[in-house]
Amino acid sequence: MTTVWSGTALAEAIEAFAPGSVESSAGTDVWLKPESISTVCEGLKTRSEFKFDLLSSLTAVDYINHFEVVYHLTSLPMNSSAVLKSRVGLGRSDASIASVVPIWRGADYQEREVWDLMGIRFEGHPNHKRIMLWEGYPGHPLRKDYVTYDQSIASSAPDDRDGGE
């Protein structure tokens, strides 16, 4: 049975190797400061007490006044899982966070999807492009302030999205 790290225990353990990176913790969740995400994730992957080698899921939620990036981590050797969260873009301005692609390749398409649909920029992503929608699509659809049923969207689509044959 997969064991789940409790938020407080994980926060303590993270503080031990990366002081001042944890914002708060509750239940299963640990809230990290966005600027420390790279260091913490690197440590979580490599350090022998965590060994989180599989990034299950990466997503983001729009909480009107800020965005929250959510990481679900799994450790195969320890058969355990944990949840990391990070609040970015307070006041809906300049939502950006460091990319974890150098640590987990699996974040590649997921980060592109979050950028495409939620509009959170991942600094250091090797191929930071939209994934589902075309370049030049107005807005990010999964944001809560996105206006649907805009007919002009259809006309903004390029004729041939491949840009070739």
Added chain:
Amino acid sequence: MNQAMLDNSLWRNIYCVLAGDSAQCASRDYSAGLLPGGLEWLAFLLAAAAIIGLVINGILGGVIVLIWGERRLFGRFQSRTGPNRWGPWGTLTSVADAVKTMFKEDLVPADADRILFNLAPILIAAPALLVFSVIPFGVGTYVADLNIGLLFIMAVTSLTTLAVLTAAWSSGNRIAILSALRSVALLISYEIPMALAVVGVIMLAGSMSLGDIIAAQGVPFILVQPLGFFVFFIAAMAEMARAPFDLTEAESELAAGYLNDYASMKFGLFFLAEFMAELSTSAIVTTLFLSGWRGFDPIPSQFWFIAKLIAVLFVIIWFRMTLPRLRVDQVLKFAWKGLFELTMINIIVTAILIAIWPQPTTGQLWMMAAINWPVAIISIWGVSKLLGTPAYDKPQPTAEAPTYPVASESIPAGSVLGAEKGGD
């Protein structure tokens, strides 16, 4: 009037009916010709035209039946019924398809080289028909009996690739070019084993004329030359780009390849040529290895020929339905490393046997068969051992020794979600 034409009963009958009093028809009782005397040259031409018309139409009709039959057989191999709605048992389906194809719009891509683009369908259909000119369909039923018939067939069938290359080049389409290059590679590789495979047959028959080859088959050569048959059959399948060698069309990879830009009846001609090639291949196999029209007496020889033809077609369709496609490098490897060796073994063994029995009688042919079969089985087994991809020795079960440590350790007890509550 040469002797070869007089041997051709089909030609002779028509000629004699038209120009009755001719000296050549003395052996038969023709009361009077339809044409007045002195017009033998006209009768000669008319007879030739009649035979050409008969054979071409016969082949086209045969292709229509073959398309229907092949689709029905496909259906049965895949536990379906196949086309059965239009006409009795669906026989009119391919007629309906032909009509539909003719009424479609004839498209030429803007980038295409128009002259070559229009020439290619004709180029591909003509050689497929030419092959039939030397094949004897029955006793005295043939268009021409060339003394180099086999060489003629080899030469004509390789023209198909020229047409494919023309079609692909003129379409101005990169996928088509890829398919044409594959086609050329396939031709160059498989022409050699195919030509070498029939050397054994030529040695045994002592002639390249298809009529002589049939006459020499007291025992069908499939029994005397199993290795030659094996190689020739596979090479012929590759030559006509049939599964498992359908690299030129490769539906899942190239989306019909060089046929990409063809529509309407131009596509129809390619389609027709493909099936004509299938028909001609089985006719050649029947002639060379299944003793052509030879059979038991009360049943006419033409019937024997068609029955053997259908049997060969069934095997070809069966192959096509069963086997997945090979990759292009594997196909070429198979030709050069596998089939080439097999043909060499075949030629050497046959040459030794011919040296022992220069003019083999039926009994001696049976002796040869008895020697050739073990040789064939051993060499095919050896080559497959050398070339084949071995299976995984023991693929299962590795659950005891996974390649990556999973659940080998556990997190500190105090860190588990439920346990941590008690600790607080």
Added chain:
Amino acid sequence: MIGLGLPRGFVVTLKNFIRPPVTEQYPDRHVGLLGAAKEAGMNPFQFLVKKPADSLKAIAGLATVPVAVKQSPRFRGNEFTYFEDRCTACASCAKYCPLGIIEIVSVPGKIDAQEGESYKLEVFDIDIGRCMFCGLCVEACPYDALHMGTNFERSKYVRDELVITKEELFDAPKRPSAFYRPQFEEKGFDPFKETIEDFHDAGRHEQKTYDELKKKWVDER
């Protein structure tokens, strides 16, 4: 192992070649003389004598007999079955529809102290063209008034014709599907053979006792 894999494959395909086809032909299938005679209800010799034209057709492979499709009673088809006497115009179905394709307009009808307030249904439109047959409207109906249908042939050239109106719902043959209506299965109602005329039969009226339920469950597994 080497070299035996391919021949085995050939044997498998040949086995399937001999096996009868699994295709189910629809709406009719072609039959030979025997099948046509069976369809006409006489033996082949009678058929030959009595209907020479038909038997010639059958011998030529042109005779067809209609085929009924095998469907489960729970099939979620279109042509919704609707019992107006059971409907209270509560619009649960409209609320529950994920796509919002059910339109209901009701006005207060006659006020009757005995029956309670009753409503008059003005509009009941189901836009089949956008329906995905999830059956949530049927699941939501508290009085078993709306049922899924069992038909599936409703192709039209114009999208507007795909809207099922109130009148059409009233007049349609009552062949409800057993989807979310266990009472039909218990009664052994076969929507492909019979129709339900009396609206009382369409609903659940008595609850089963626990013992009965348990007996059913234990019996079956």
Added chain:
Amino acid sequence: MRVMFDGEEIVDVEPIFGYLHRGSEKLAEERTYTQIITLTDRMDYVSSMLNNQGYILAVEKLAGIEPSPRGVWLRMIASELQRIASHLVATGFLLQDLGALGTPLIYAMRERENILDLFEMLCGARITNSYLRPGGVFMDAPDEFWPALDRGLDDIVNTIDELETYLSGNEIVFSRTKGTAVLPPELLINASITGPMLRASGVDWDLRHRAPYDYYDKISFERILHTASDNYARYWVRVQEARESVKIIKQCIEQIEPGEVRPSFDEVPRLIRPPAGDAYAAIEGSKGELGFYLVSDGSIAPYRMHVRASSLINLTLLREMLIGGQFGDLFVTFGSVDLNMGEVDR
């Protein structure tokens, strides 16, 4: 997808997604929890029961619903049947991509058809099932389902035997798939690739075993592993997993108990209002870890729904698998990854 060739060799690959993007996650934000079930059907349309199951587990975790046992057994049977169907489709299309002209595909589809008939008996639909509800399933199986299931399981085993006789020893299948698109297990894990692809590389990671959901802890089954991590290993793992699923269903049939198939409407109302919070539930889908992340704000509709689509994430290593390979292997590798565009784009 944009592919660059040098002759027959692949030089560069860039996948381009989005042609089937329907905005399921956005649509889910304005639908009730029950209505979203119909959306999950349409994500991976060859394994809709598994999608239903993943979503239902997330809802149950979020709202704290205790499912009724018979409903859980029924949905396990349904989802294992769906797994067999999905694996059969994957195998059939892999062989179709190998150029077998439809014969194995039709044999696989013929068997899948029987499974779809079983689904029609259960829930009235064949592909877009919407059979599961929070707390169980919407309706008990009909009486004729059980004998049909017994017959169907025997047929499935026969068909898998037949497919294996036909293909597993086939020389051409071997030479085409053996040693192509090999990926080391460490790289697979780093790229978050799960499911049969990961198990084909010898990593013993199956959520049914490692993080048992529903009643998988009451079931004993063999985990199928292969160490080669090439296209053949992926094919082999899928076929053997379909066999294991038959065994799982047989155990479910033995252990199924009488009872209601879903909690009464007093316990689980039609309009669920989970407390504010979030939940992530993952199941072992047919293509890998299928996770649903739900955020609730206490209303009748989720505030945010995210799907961890294994088809999309399994494509992460596409370049590593394809570059340097042959053109002919391109589609075979696609077939062995078993991607479903509906799930990739959602």
